[in-house]
Amino acid sequence: MSVTNQAALVVRDALISRGLETPVVENGLSNSDKKQKIEQHFGEIMQLMGLDLSDDSLAETPRRIAKMYIDEIFSGLDYDNFPKITVIENKMKVDEMVQVSDISLTSTCEHHFVTIDGRATVAYIPKTKVIGLSKINRIVRFFARRPQVQERLTQQILCALQALLETDNVAVSIDAVHYCVKARGVQDESSHTRTTSLGGNFKSKPETRQEFLQGIR
Ligand SMILES: Nc1nc2c(ncn2[C@@H]2O[C@H](COP(=O)(O)OP(=O)(O)OP(=O)(O)O)[C@@H](O)[C@H]2O)c(=O)[nH]1
Numbered sequence: 001m002s003v004t005n006q007a008a009l010v011v012r013d014a015l016i017s018r019g020l021e022t023p024v025v026e027n028g029l030s031n032s033d034k035k036q037k038i039e040q041h042f043g044e045i046m047q048l049m050g051l052d053l054s055d056d057s058l059a060e061t062p063r064r065i066a067k068m069y070i071d072e073i074f075s076g077l078d079y080d081n082f083p084k085i086t087v088i089e090n091k092m093k094v095d096e097m098v099q100v101s102d103i104s105l106t107s108t109c110e111h112h113f114v115t116i117d118g119r120a121t122v123a124y125i126p127k128t129k130v131i132g133l134s135k136i137n138r139i140v141r142f143f144a145r146r147p148q149v150q151e152r153l154t155q156q157i158l159c160a161l162q163a164l165l166e167t168d169n170v171a172v173s174i175d176a177v178h179y180c181v182k183a184r185g186v187q188d189e190s191s192h193t194r195t196t197s198l199g200g201n202f203k204s205k206p207e208t209r210q211e212f213l214q215g216i217r
């Protein structure tokens, strides 16, 4: 894989070295090859279900799904889509928590390929680097756009920010509804799941942990 974005390389190496990378196997296919094959295979799945692909409403569905998988909901599998990251020197000497709350998050459960709908809260205590605020939302979105389990998603965001900000002092919490729990299977209408990943002082100092957790609604 030829990734030109330096931040993407730093993040990918950090994830691999901590065993947090999504299980992937490089298959040598270009994105347009992938879309063409997914379209073909999804068309076959629909035909096996007995659907009439000559119907004008269904005819384009295999193509729509292929495009949606590669360009949208699974685009985070491709590090070429990793956001451009702006990190600046911490000349202001910020040494208190920066916390971004209620980041919208839509992901896809890797067991059933249905929606995970939630919100993330991310905090860090700057050391030498400060990151552009919107880049935190973009990093959350990048990792959400993969087939996921919520625990891994939470840890990937933590690990990426630790690597980019060169500090362990990062915290991530996600609260989400899994449609594989709500709309099928056990069909629980109301349950939601919180996962939290804490690094550095967020893990070791009770008052820092408390300050972070208090900021989560
Ligand atoms: N830990 C974890 N589990 C998840 C996540 N998303 C879905 N799951 C669970 O993955 C499990 C897969 O279990 P299986 O028994 O193999 O699948 P299933 O027969 O469809 O299970 P049911 O959902 O209970 O009908 C289910 O318990 C899901 O609720 C997640 O983000 N984290």
Ligand SMILES: [Zn+2]
Binding pocket: 109, 110, 111, 112, 113, 114, 178, 180, 181
């Ligand atoms: Zn699921």
